[in-house]
Amino acid sequence: MRSAISIPSNIAEGCGRKSVKEFNQFLSISMGSAFELETQMILAFEFGYVEKPIxxxxxxxxxxxxxxxxxxQKSLGI
Structure with a gap:
């Protein structure tokens, strides 16, 4: 699941940007990846690949x- 790698990768990339606005954009992408991973995990459960406790x-x-x-994101004041 690439979205699991995308979360910290986008945070790191955004941290290296020169503006707060750019950093916030990469945080937004990270958030999207977190929701994407959540959806993928629910589907994995529905298809029987993952058990409920996991x-x-x-x-x-x-x-x-x-x-x-x-x-x-809130601490950035945007």
Whole structure:
């Protein structure tokens, strides 16, 4: 699942940009990837590739990541 790699990669790339606006854009892409991964995990569960306890654990962690990205975006003051 490429979206799992995309989350931290976009945060890192955005951090290396010269403006806060650019950083915020990459955080938005990271957030999209987090929601994409959440959807992929739900589908993996629906298709029988992942068991419910694993799905629940991953969703909980993704929700924490989404909150952290949101908090970082708010701290940028944009």
């Amino acid at each position: 799905l629940d654990q991953v969703i909980t962690l993704l929700n924490e990541i989404q909150k952290m990205i949101n908090g970082l």
